[in-house]
Amino acid sequence: MLGLGLIGGSLLRALDRAGRPAFGWNRSAATVDAAAAAGHDADTDLSAVLARAAQQDALVVVATPTPIVGEILAQVARHAPGCALTDVVSVKQAVADAVAERGLSARYVGGHPMAGTSRSGWDATDPDLFVDAPWVVCADDDTDPMVWSTVADVALAVGARVVPVATEDHDPLVAAISHLPHLTAAVTATVGAGPGDLALRLAAGSFRDGTRVAGTAVDLQRAMIEANGPAVLTLLSEAIDRLTAARDELRDSGTVHTLVEDGHRARTRWDAMRGADPEPIVDVTVGSDGWAAELRRQAHLGRVWTGPGQTRRDSPG
Template identity: 45%
Template sequence: MPAPPVGVVGLGQLGGSLAAALVAAGRPVQGWDVDAAARDAAAARGVEITRALSGVVVLAVPLPAMATALDGLTVDPGATVTDLGSVKRPVLETVGATAGSRFVGGHPMCGTERSGHAAVDPDLFSGARWAVCLEPDTELPRWLRVAEVALDAGAAVVPTTAAEHDDAVAAISHVPHLLAAALAAAAGQAGPLALALAAGSFRDGTRVIGSDPGFVRAMVTGNAGPTAAALARVQEQLARPWTDLVADGHAVATRQHGRRDVRVPLERAALLALGRAGGAITRRRAAFVEGWVPDQA
């Protein structure tokens, strides 16, 4: 049975890169963007530019625009709707409330500080983790359709719930943006000499705050509770003796684990257990999925 088409709403860095990756994988791809230049760039890559979308419809727009992203577009009533937003609970409460059981939340863990259609990269998702949310009322066939989009783009799928996703990304994505902002602001206060001497560690530590400030604000405020809790844990760590902190942080950052291949049945509890164990799905089979979990031995 042929894979359904994918309709991408928003053809900037994430949406445009997804559309380009899927075209390269042989998927039929439709797309729309309010920016004519983004539409033209996507069309040149083989995307059918249209307001009529079907199959799996992907919302690749900023978080504040999610609720109205489909306004003015014609979406097939049977289409599955997903998104690429960096926070999941607010999108579930808005888009999910409108789309109902047709909605499956998603979030690819990739991207750069760049934005817009000029930053499109068909290889952006290659090897990335892509969270695909599996709520109690999620229809498994729709979840699989979204997972297959992620796999076709080159990503590995991590089953999770919206709440668990938001708690996790607060620690490994949203707080790092705030820390990068704090580091850059503190270095600015240290004066021109400090900035002139800044090299690799400062560059690496501040890279993500080069992102669009509006994007960062929407992300951290949209996930304010988990982000505040994760930031409090960081502040507790900074209050520890520095020698202990350095040793423990180094141990986490340099830890090495192998991977153990697994087969998981297409059942909600088993899929979520895989995600909670730190594993990912790499291939869809008829009655199960294949992937891996970290080998803790």
């Protein structure tokens, strides 16, 4: 585990609790000391940690902030180039490109657990962070099936729901459901605070929830949003267009019904989805012909990977 912040630290704690052997690196001695004091195996010496990973043929998980991923990958290429490799960074194309630059693509499978809070750092870690959370494990046509299974197995071990997605589809999806919400929250907070302290004193539920993620550390927000620039740009333009249409409708016709109805429909659809337990992906053997495409197809039907051996209940075989 390279990086012991909210995601990496939570993952180390969750794996330890699940009885899976795991050890971690963090640049900050304070973080490593806190992890060690809590009984975890952690070190500040990156090359030593990577040498140990290489010796044990461990899965290397890059869990550092986005801006230093390239630097970390260079060290992986130097000390543990043969290890299976994944990451938990919130964009996938930029990481895949950086991995390719260092010649590490063959053993790399990108990942992204869709879990988090507005807090960060070791103190915010929680071994339950991933329970029932979707965890994207990228499945492309050239993905190594052994590495894919190893990464999916880690996600399952900590209670997540594995969602196979093509690398190129990931970033636009995340721009829509995660990065744009950070920017709309920032606008809501900024405009809401505009009239001054009295406005903020009156602010209640709609402001509280609508601006929560604006309280996330600025560096973390910037890193993830700016790394996904092209996809975010497209969606920002869409958001601007819809707000402009709502303003024109309110000015010209005195109503905001289009936007309010569209928003209500989208939220209601989400409420309905999260109420239901997802169906498992069935009848796929990872590594068989066309396995990645079949995983992606079933994921689009709303199914999640729950491990090998799932077969259709009504299957004649």
